[in-house]
Amino acid sequence: MIWSLLWRWLLILVVFAGGTVLAFGGNFWMGVSLHIFLVGYLLSGTLNPSSRLFGKVRTRCGSGIWLTLDDGPDPDDTPMVLDLLDRYGAKATFFVIGQKAEKYPDLIREIHRRGHQLGNHSWSHPRAFFWCLGPIRTYREIVKCQRTIERITGAAPTVFRAPVGHYNVFVHPVLKREKLELIGWSSRGFDGVGADFESVRERIRASANDGSIVLAHEATPIAGKVVTDILDLAQERGWTCSIPAHGSLQ
Numbered sequence: 611m612i613w614s615l616l617w618r619w620l621l622i623l624v625v626f627a628g629g630t631v632l633a634f635g636g637n638f639w640m641g642v643s644l645h646i647f648l649v650g651y652l653l654s655g656t657l658n659p660s661s662r663l664f665g666k667v668r669t670r671c672g673s674g675i676w677l678t679l680d681d682g683p684d685p686d687d688t689p690m691v692l693d694l695l696d697r698y699g700a701k702a703t704f705f706v707i708g709q710k711a712e713k714y715p716d717l718i719r720e721i722h723r724r725g726h727q728l729g730n731h732s733w734s735h736p737r738a739f740f741w742c743l744g745p746i747r748t749y750r751e752i753v754k755c756q757r758t759i760e761r762i763t764g765a766a767p768t769v770f771r772a773p774v775g776h777y778n779v780f781v782h783p784v785l786k787r788e789k790l791e792l793i794g795w796s797s798r799g800f801d802g803v804g805a806d807f808e809s810v811r812e813r814i815r816a817s818a819n820d821g822s823i824v825l826a827h828e829a830t831p832i833a834g835k836v837v838t839d840i841l842d843l844a845q846e847r848g849w850t851c852s853i854p855a856h857g858s859l860q
């Protein structure tokens with residue numbers, strides 16, 4: 611992993627240096643083009659959370675829907691969501707934030723005890739700058755969350771979702787070392803950014819279909835309504851709501 615991170619870092623430096631030398635050495639536009647290419651490459655995992663330029667990302671789940679819940683655990687929402695899932699006979703993946711997991715270990719144990727999956731959603735959820743973290747901070751964000759969940763439940767997560775879905779060129783070597791899959795989504799309602807319930811409901815119902823990975827959030831004022839509506843939708847359409855087997859990337 612160290613070498614994989616190092617060569618990526620070196621490649622960025624070499625391309626940047628090459629572009630600068632060209633720009634100031636008489637080939638201005640060629641140098642600028644090289645810089646634009648580099649920026650476009652580095653931003654591909656940020657501008658497009660489904661981009662596979664840096665490595666695999668899973669965006670479909672086979673059959674039924676895969677309900678994924680980000681940003682917990684939450685002392686108000688997690689117990690309520692767990693009861694809802696039980697009532698519908700559904701299973702979900704909770705992509706939890708390491709700092710919150712450490713603060714609420716009992717909620718993590720309860721998610722695990724009820725047969726749901728725990729996913730890694732970074733240690734501190736740096737939503738504004740995860741995309742531009744260097745290799746060391748990227749490594750710490752992923753591994754510290756991984757160890758925290760493993761310490762609480764006895765099992766290391768096998769799935770990772772980047773904060774806001776924005777990932778960078780250094781993420782995949784760390785995921786490979788930790789045996790983690792990068793998980794995206796194919797349906798969401800923007801409930802994590804303050805959208806009202808009706809528009810969240812409309813967006814999810816318009817985008818979800820058989821095989822969708824559905825993204826919703828805990829720690830929002832409408833978490834219960836959103837999860838209930840997703841479970842109702844699955845029931846109406848005859849879709850199972852379960853956790854797919856690890857490993858078969860789509």
Ligand SMILES: [Zn+2]
Pocket residue numbers: 680681731735772773774
């Ligand atoms: Zn998040």
